Amino acid sequence: MSQAFERIRYEVRDQVATLTLDNVRARNAFDPAMREEMRQVVTQLRADPHIRALVLTGAGEHFCAGGDLRNIATVGLDNAGWRARLQSLHDWLKELITLDRPVIAAVDGAAFGAGFSLALLADFVIATPRARFCMSFMRVGLVPDCAAFYTLPRIVGVQRARELMLSAREVSAQEALQLGIALELHPPEQLQARAQALAASFVNASPVAVGLVKRALAAPGHDLPTLLEMEANAQALAMGTEAHRTAVNRFLNKEPALFQWPAL
Known part of the structure; x- marks a missing residue:
């Protein structure tokens, strides 16, 4: 299944969804049309339990150059208007951050401003050696969003x-790897294949276990007793799934595990 919008492309194949930012002439700038199309896709994605993973990427040689400054300069909103606009954006951003399936961002070229922020929404960021990350908001007198x-x-x-946000300096792909922003670096011609392989590996993972892990890791502010209680509740749920029973039977029968993290 494939859907073409004005600013993005959305494809589902073999239970893996791929969302491609597709406004190459503007280096995939994050404009109002793209925001609305992404909202529609995230809503659609969350409602489809058959999708097991999402790949987020950009068309051409860039991930996303950031917000559309021409639109920002001409839209003419007052303080209340900008607040309402950001709050409407937050509605679907929260839906993406809390998605109970893995999200893999495949980053080539520029991931600046909102583009950097979008990449950080993913559970795993893989990049090419020519990828560049920048919290560029301070350059135009704004705060990160x-x-x-x-x-x-x-x-x-x-x-x-604090340093990356206030300095608005560029981060190379190699530094992003060292800082833990990027998980892996791959040549441009191998990036999409690696992203798809990572996503496809979760088709055979327990969707319940994946969702429970993501939910627990989203709550690092809890104290130890609370986290231990979450662990007990989550493990009890996971123990009752068909995926767990199947995995144990395969282990006892000396069969290979269905879930395998793809080798490099």
Whole structure:
């Protein structure tokens, strides 16, 4: 199944969804049309239990160059208008962050401003050596958005997040790997295949276990007793699934596990 919008492409194949930002002339800038189309797709994705993973990527040689500054300069909203616009964006961003299936961002070229923030929404970021990440908001007198205040400190720590946000400096692919922003680096010609392989591996994973892991890791502020209680509840649910029983039987019968993280 494939759907073409004005600013994105959405495809589902073999239980893996691929959302491609597709406004190549503007380096896939995050404009109002793209935001609305992504909202529609995220709603559709969450309602489809057959989809086991999502790949988020950009068309051409860039992931996303950030917000559409021409639109920002001409839209003419007042303070209340901008607040309402951001709150409407937050509705589907929360739906994507809390998605109970893995999200893999495949980043080539620029991931600037909102593009960097969008990449950080993923569970795994893989990139090419020519990828560049930048919290560029300070360059235009703005603060980071698209949930970056939530995502970036959780990955790099508060001090480094503060430095990246306030300096608005570029981060190379190699530094992104060192900081834990990127999980892996791959040549441009191999990036999409690797992203699809990672996503496809979760087709054979327990969807209940995957969702429970993501939910538990989204709550790092809880104290130890609370987390242990969450662990007990989650494991009890996982123990009762068909996926668990099948995996145990395959192990006892000396059959290979259905879920295998793909080798490099």
